Amino acid sequence: MRSDAQLLLLDKDVVESLLTTGDVLTAVERAFELHRLGEGRVFPLIRESLRTGGVFGIKAGDVQSESLLGFKAAGFWPSNRSQGSEPHQATIMLIDPATGRPLCVIDGNAITTMRTGAAGGLGLRALARPGSRRLCVFGTGVQARIQVMFALHMIPAIASIRYLTAARAADAGFESCFSDRCEISHATDANEAVSASDIVITATPGGGALFSADAVQPGTHLNCVGADTKGKRELPEGMLERVRLFVDDRVQARQIGEAQWTPDVACAELGDVLAAPEKVSRRPEDITVFDMTGLALQDLTVAQMLYERADKSNLGTRVPWPW
Template identity: 25%
Template sequence: MLVLGRSQVEALIDMDALIDALAQAMADLSAGRASAPDRIAVLVPEKEGFLAAMPGYAPSTGVLMTKLVSLFPRNAGTLLPTHQAVIVVFDPATGAPSALLDGTAVTAARTGACSALSARLLAREEATVLAVLGTGVQARSHARAMCRVRPIREVRVAGRDPAKAAALATELTSVLDADVQAVPTYSEALDGAHVAAATTHALEPVVHRPWLTPGVHVTSVGYNPAGREIDDATIADALVCVESRHAALAPFPAGSNDLLMPIRHGIITPEHVHAELGELVSGDKPGRTSPDQITLYKSVGVAVQDAVAAALVVTAARMRSVGEEIMLA
């Protein structure tokens, strides 16, 4: 069995290849060619956390896998990530386990990459200003991924802790060909932004409709069992897209409060979800229809994303052959 730790997985992930592979995987999911059943989770209510199992099969990459992922929002601000995971890859021909991967790095990369895919499909071609809301793992992943699909020249970082926002801005300055600045508030980050990446565990929305510039593309990947990132007015006004309608509108903890709450409040109906990413990729549904239209991608994460990322990592590892940094057990 191939065993890959976090640093090895990070070194083997090709973000451009991952974004491209996710496009096919999302199309397969929407067309019913990929298998990604509802995730199941055990709750740890005293910590507001859960442990979930996410099996998936993506025929476009020939990978069968399952991810075990824990989500503990209270880890935010500590040395531990809020999301921690392992992935086991199986041979789709025999069912034999073939690889064990650190899933934390895969989750970080595939989430940012799929948000970048949504920007490729929905953001304006000339988008140059990116707002990053949050200062954690996903903030880093999204800043790097978005710059792969749009000519981003300015990045504004905002978070609850100004010191962490400043530190992330300094870090990103060294790896991005853009002017990266920390700003004091979410509203300042969003003012004039062409793309916005919300990556928080916010209890109250960090994206409010009056703060948004016409034509902005918003991505939201944050999770809080009692909260949400996006306000009702933004959801109501935006062209809303998801990975999977079934997953996004499923009951807690699988679905998204950002959509479920306005549905419960009577602000929108389930039909307000315009399209799945796969339907945009295949052309079955149209994307942006005007330069001033606000578009929004709400992510809850689906297993085929992990499957595609794991397949790329395992293929890259085997192509490089077994070296000192890759252990065969």
């Protein structure tokens, strides 16, 4: 037995100290490229409801040429809110593909938040109309905040934000995050807010349609985050039939994303757009949708970056793990 083997543990504080916007964007864009080339594999998704009221899932994949293998065990436990905790929970494990031994266990909450925000930012850069100035966001939680943060980073022209909440009440904390960057205001009429916007971001639990299909004006781009499980949706019926649809992964989007409701609608994968943006001719009147379900490769490329950086800097906790 190898008695000197160790397992590296990276907790929340270490992860957050190492995550930067630029590095995560680079890692996530690399994940899209690996997926496009077929060098990175996405394994069949596990996503199941629990008797506790939670939803548990596993996203796994590998990049054989880079000896990268791992998975994220994650889900949504709404009852955590009553305990003052975050309902989204995630843990990532990197594994040595040559031996099957675990290399690193990583708190996945911040990684999930950041990589999803980065994916949304890349979608906006590729698909939103240049010069888009008016943004509408549904939700004010962790994911809504990171989506808006990356939107402002990637689309400097954004000058105003209108946000909507399930309780139809203003969120002072949310406003304070962005008030020094642009005009921000609470809206109560979803259709009016959508119709007046160039970009719409939906970042809710996916409990149902958030607005009417006819509220979306020609030229609008939508990033849809909340549909990540069978039965979830944020877009109204009939919406996808009149848009240009983009996804992170066709199979996964048709299983758990907005595309589950119209699986026969043609779609393109964002990785192809990022690799050759000149091949995507966006007419000013086109309505575009990025159906975001989250790739295992995004978690793994970010996790690999953190693992290498933590190992080099001697960060984290090393636990004896003989074999």
